[in-house]
Amino acid sequence: MSSRIELRNVGQTFWVRGDEDKKLREFVALDGLDLDIRAGEFLTLVGPSGCGKSTVLDLISGLSAPTSGSITVDGTPITGPGLDRSVVFQQYTLLPWRSAQANIEFALEAKGGLSKAQRAATAREYLDLVGLSEFAGRYPHELSGGMKQRVAIARSLSYQPQVLLMDEPFGALDAQTRERLQEELVRIWQHTGTTVVFITHDIEEAVFLGQRVAVMSGRPGRIKEIVTVDLDRSLAQDEDVRATPEFAAHRHHIWSLLRERSTAKELTHV
Numbered sequence: 001m002s003s004r005i006e007l008r009n010v011g012q013t014f015w016v017r018g019d020e021d022k023k024l025r026e027f028v029a030l031d032g033l034d035l036d037i038r039a040g041e042f043l044t045l046v047g048p049s050g051c052g053k054s055t056v057l058d059l060i061s062g063l064s065a066p067t068s069g070s071i072t073v074d075g076t077p078i079t080g081p082g083l084d085r086s087v088v089f090q091q092y093t094l095l096p097w098r099s100a101q102a103n104i105e106f107a108l109e110a111k112g113g114l115s116k117a118q119r120a121a122t123a124r125e126y127l128d129l130v131g132l133s134e135f136a137g138r139y140p141h142e143l144s145g146g147m148k149q150r151v152a153i154a155r156s157l158s159y160q161p162q163v164l165l166m167d168e169p170f171g172a173l174d175a176q177t178r179e180r181l182q183e184e185l186v187r188i189w190q191h192t193g194t195t196v197v198f199i200t201h202d203i204e205e206a207v208f209l210g211q212r213v214a215v216m217s218g219r220p221g222r223i224k225e226i227v228t229v230d231l232d233r234s235l236a237q238d239e240d241v242r243a244t245p246e247f248a249a250h251r252h253h254i255w256s257l258l259r260e261r262s263t264a265k266e267l268t269h270v
């Protein structure tokens with residue numbers, strides 16, 4: 001199950017206190033942002049720090065409402081958080097007093113509609129999907145960072161959201177674990193068909209994961225360009241897709257887009 005998301009002319013303004021006079025001022029984080037996310041696609045979102053990536057994700061999750069413009073899921077305006085959209089953050093958000101399995105069961109309890117036995121079976125199914133069947137009884141402090149993030153992903157997927165929103169979920173992991181989890185996430189996405197919106201600072205991660213990469217420009221945040229990534233994903237199983245000339249070309253193109261923006265900003269500061 002997957003959903004289409006449309007952001008139309010979205011603006012987001014915050015009130016911030018001035019550094020010197022401490023007066024409240026409007027700060028325009030997003031302005032005139034348009035983005036269409038197709039049902040079932042894997043879209044990555046990159047952009048300079050502070051350009052508004054997390055703000056976009058907060059709006060889609062329904063945690064906050066835009067100052068202007070509209071955001072719809074399958075044509076219906078978002079009015080708040082919902083179980084159709086699930087968020088995975090960079091920081092592991094597991095309950096420390098519950099085992100991996102019980103963390104997932106807890107999310108299923110919140111959703112309702114399943115018996116205790118069904119919740120246990122579903123939790124095991126999703127732990128298996130992320131390769132953690134043997135760690136079901138472990139508590140978060142007994143798991144590595146990568147494992148904790150796998151549990152968080154399993155928990156998010158267990159209630160079958162139509163949209164999975166991921167805010168730098170692998171940002172705190174070492175490079176090797178990160179690559180393995182990227183590969184696993186592609187496999188899981190191919191298996192579930194969920195729409196995924198994935199924020200990253202890492203251009204290679206964006207190219208590896210995204211069918212399309214939305215590149216944002218900052219101050220105020222907008223979509224600068226959407227790059228379609230046409231990589232042969234079947235290669236990812238046994239060959240290093242990251243070493244192909246096509247991968248390098250996409251990486252360089254996105255790097256140039258981000259570079260253009262930094263140079264322009266540097267010039268305005270001269």
Ligand SMILES: Nc1ncnc2c1ncn2[C@@H]1O[C@H](COP(=O)(O)OP(=O)(O)OP(=O)(O)O)[C@@H](O)[C@H]1O
Nearest residue numbers: 014015016027029048049050051052053054055056
């Ligand atoms: N609640 C808030 N109040 C005031 N300003 C905010 C608030 N949330 C975000 N901002 C500002 O809006 C801008 C966009 O923030 P956001 O966190 O969305 O950027 P980002 O692209 O995700 O950044 P990063 O890549 O560094 O995580 C930033 O300048 C930030 O300081």
